[in-house]
Amino acid sequence: MRTLVALLACWGLPLGHVGATSNAGYDDIRWEHLVPKDWDPSAQFKGMDFSKLQDGDPKATELLASLKSAWDAAPAEPSMQGRKIRLPGFLLPLDSSESLKTFLLVPYFGACIHSPPPPANQIVQVVLDKPVKGFRTMDPVWVMGTMEIFRSDSPWGGVGYRLKGVKVETFKP
Template sequence: MATYFVTALRGLLSLALIGGLSSGVAAEAPRQLKWADLIPKTMPADTVLKSKTFFGGSAPVTDAGPPPPPLPEGKFMSVKRHQPGDDRPPAIVSELNGKDVSIGGYVVPLDFDSTTVKEFLLVPFVGACIHVPPPPANQIIYVKADKGFEVGGQFDPVTVTGKINTSAAFTGLADAGYTLTADSVVPRKQ
């Protein structure tokens, strides 16, 4: 009878150990990011941009000089556009490097075939980098989706899940402070 209890106890301990190991091995859920999470908490106050509404208007930049001449049709991607803070390296949150994350935003396609997008910029608001000047680099994520995804509409929000890195990406449209290798790109309900 004592042998039976010892054997049963060993079996229970083995199951508990296996159960403990398997729960430790299970993948963690991706961290849900907000766009504010991409801005370092220690940024000096003069470098944090104050948000404005799209129609709120802004004062013209006085030290920018005269506006550039219009570009020939189809050449807008060949000229680097001014971004806030583009005179210094992007202020990023290095603790995010290599983490599995999930973040919502809007797609600015870079590499696509018909309606399948494989590379894009993920931005926090509609029209960023296209209709309005690009946001700071730490508010743009360069995303590579090897499988690609079908884009419904240019202004439809998506949620991207994958591994984020703090390496900058330089595109013709804007500089991105982060890169993300997407495991999934899923349309969001508005």
């Protein structure tokens, strides 16, 4: 039960406030821009009283599986296809090499490693033109590049987008 409540709570924790200004031809976007306006993963839970569920309750386990399934199938926002963006997030390397060329970008600290993964439309696979050094797991970063809708599974959760990155820089929330 606590896991289900934590998942629902994490859904509302995007990283900081970001304006919709332009930076060198790249639009600054927020994580909520990656979610279609008509998608509501909690719709199936409206009117439910979670206070009566206990950890280990089969109904809680069933609801958690249902939520995970909805999050893994989370739709991408079509308007993001081909858009040049700049997005803040937390870096999650996909390999252990010193230089990074491919990593996941997630909206909040600890996503995928200290808590369940967010919906697929809140996980972005970043593929850089050139590898970068000096970044570690969960470093806050800005990433600039061209967004594409992309479905994939990773060891850390379902991926809904790929960002063909051209620049990574430190983000100070």
